[in-house]
Amino acid sequence: SVGLSYLTLSRSSGSLSGGEAQRIRLASQIGSGLTGVLYVLDEPTIGLHQKDNQRLIDTLKKLRDLGNTIIVVEHDEHIMNASDHIFDFGPGAGKYGGNIIAQGNISALKSDPKSITGQYLSGKKKINIKYPHIQNTISKTFSENSIILKGCKLYNLKNIDVVFPLNKLVAITGVSGSGKSTLLVESLYPALKDYLSKNTINHHNLYSSLNGQDNIDRVILIDQSPIGKTPRSNPATYTKLFDEIRDVFALTRDAKINGFKKGRFSFNLKGGRCEACEGQGQIRIEMQFMSDIWVKCEVCQGKKYNSQTLDIRFRGKSIYDILTMSVDEAKEFFINNSRISKKLDTLASVGLGYMELGQSAVTLSGGESQRVKLASELGKNDTGNTVYILDEPTTGLHFSDVEKLLNVLKLLVAKGNSVFVIEHNIDVIKNADWIIDLGPEGGDGGGEIVAEGTHIDIINNRHSYTGAFL
Secondary structure: OOOOOOOOOOOOHHHOOHHHHHHHHHHHHHOOOOOOOEEEEEOOOOOOOHHHHHHHHHHHHHHHHOOOEEEEEOOOHHHHHHOOOEEEEEOOOHHHOOEEEEEEOHHHHHHOOOOHHHHHHHOOOOOOOOOHHHOOOOOOOOOOOEEEEEEEOOOOOOOEEEEEEOOOEEEEEEOOOOOHHHHHHHHHHHHHHHHHOOOOOOOOOOOOEEEOHHHOOEEEEEOOOOOOOOOOOOHHHHOOHHHHHHHHHHOOHHHHHHOOOHHHHOOOOOOOEOOOOOOOOEEEEOOOOOOOEEEEOOOOOOOOEOHHHHOOOEOOEOHHHHHOOEHHHHHHHOOOOHHHHHHHHHHHHOOOOOOEOOOOHHHOOHHHHHHHHHHHHHOOOOOOOEEEEEEOOOOOOOHHHHHHHHHHHHHHHHOOOEEEEEOOOHHHHHOOOEEEEEEOOOHHHOOEEEEEEOHHHHHOOOOOHHHHHO
16 A cells, blocks of 8 residues: 555565655554554655555555644655645755745645745646757667667566667656666666676676667766765765865965965865864764764864864865855855866756755765766766766655756756666656656566657557556
8 A cells, every 4th residue: 555565575674765665664554553643754755656656645644534643745746736734845955945935735835926836736837848959859760879788687577678779868667666776777787887897797697688888988877875974075075076175275375374285174184184073073972772973073163174274264264164155155156266166066057056065975865965976977077978877866856956957967968978767757757858668567567668769659558657647
């Protein structure tokens, strides 16, 4: 009843997605018959196909009708439409948010001019991105410019032959557990990576043959794993933006007088950092029978640097002040520095304008980490023959941010790259150049190609669940 019929009972918990693990915990509550309970769910629809959304909604309503209260954090319009009451936060994200913009039932939200969410729900705003100059038609008989993976048989894949057209935005769709990640992340990605690294490992347990790989020179998997495991990692260090900022501080008059070089402004090196916390701004306290906790460093008060380093100013700001700026604020501050502006523009273009440059990697969501990685790739010199693989990049994204992300993905394609995404988001699917729909069901009932083609082809295929929702 929570859309997990495809899971085997022996599936290891470590291999479950966050959404799957959350829905298992929800399933354990359904049979309890408890009343007077407050349930809080954080995006339970992650990784869930629209076909299973209604079952989840019915389950939540059943819990409500037993006399419980359900609070759900969601971007999914089906959940919003089924809600009794909605709080819409904003107006922006991060430090620009924190206010209730609108609240009430779905009708109240749709009619409130201040609510951006309501405008998308009512249809006043739509996500429809077209690049006419790159929307060249794809014939059913593909040109030689495609990658063909034959005999895919890992896990539940039924010995299928899959054609991935290059220089296109290709969406891999299908119900939960139908084999999307198995095909793209665990079959195609290792096949291309081994070819490009000239690795001769035999992967015949994954597929029988690979063709068309000569047309690409790079493959990049942009997943939702953390960008770092300690508080020292942050968006500025990951994207190499912090290198440019440290150069700016090293060139200031006061830095030169004191003999401070670029390394002085690194919180990873001795000299400029606070030695009490070793530049982390926090100190870890080991708890013997519980997970460790982090507390603010009392010496530097969380500022990571010693007082001599913090005394160096660029346009009145210390290096710590820069790290507490949001991407949008930093864009304004460094408007005359083209190298820094370029990197900040890429972070803003993937919907991260609200994020602080020094926000600790351990506090980023999977979707945010994925978009920081995407921004990092956008900032590199483009070869034009790269395959980008993304697994549900719209996770945790509002309608307006989905539009920003789609623009970025289309821009990558316009530069001659190929973007392959696993998606359930209808707005992304309808804007894809080509769709490969797997199914028909999840688990053993999946692993076959149900439909492929443009979104019109998928809509006209009566066997495709995705087509029905399109």
